[in-house]
Amino acid sequence: MAARLPSWAWVTGLTTGATAVVVALAVQADAGPHPTAAVARPSTSASASPHATLTPEAPAEDALPDGSGEGRRIVYSLGEKRVWLVDATGRATRTFTxxxxxxxxxxxxxxxxxxxQSLKGSDGVEIEHVMYFTKADGVNIAFxxxxxxxxxxxANGQKLGGIRLHKEDGAALWAFGDQGTRVAVVK
Incomplete structure (x- = not known):
């Protein structure tokens, strides 16, 4: 007569197997291409429809600055106080002030x-999605x-290097940029 395995052995075996599958899938997902965030903007045409028409294209005044580099990157314009998320083809997929x-x-x-992920900023405000990319005048610069x-x-005379974003833009930037993602700062 064959010995039966106790129920705890079955549960342990199934849990271990499921964990191994999840880890393998996570490793595969991390090695794959990273998605880019897209922005939907309302169209400028009026409609009688109760649903707004959305288009993913940015208006011309929000065009990606010339000379901001090539490939996948984050572009920050000092003068426009604006950020663009640019995919590998060089197309801006999202922009925000x-x-x-x-x-x-x-x-x-x-x-x-x-x-x-989160911490208290040097101005005392609880912040999240903090992405450091340089230092200037002894101050860390981060989105x-x-x-x-x-x-x-x-600021009340404080030296602050935080570039603050709207909450939904912070989440989009966090999803777009990993450690090592290129950042182009333009005038």
Whole structure:
């Protein structure tokens, strides 16, 4: 007569197998292409339909700045106070305005050096989706958004390097940029 395995052995075996499958799928997903965030903008034409017509194309005034590089990257314009997420083909997939800190990076080419899910900013505000890419005037420069979605308070003479985003834009940037993602800062 064959010995029966106890129920705990079955549960342990099934759990171990399921965990191995999930880990294998996660490794495959991480090695694959990373999705790019897209933005939907309402069309400028009026419609009698109760549903708005959406188009993923950015208006001409939000066009990607010339000389911002090539390939997949984050572009930050100091003058326009705007960020573009650019896919591998060089097409801007999303653009949005930002609130710069009191210390700005120099125009140039950088890359994301550190990502932190959340922390308290140097201005005392709880922030998330923090992506550091350079240092200027002794201050770390990073993209982030306030946990509550608020714009940054006045600086009151503080040296702040945080480039604050709207909450949904912070989430899109976080999904787009990993450590090592290129950042182009333009005038």
């Amino acid at each position: 930002v609130w710069p800190g009191t210390v700005s990076p120099q125009p140039g080419r950088y890359s994301v050096t550190l990502r932190t 982030s958004n306030a946990l509550d979605g608020a714009s940054p308070p006045p």
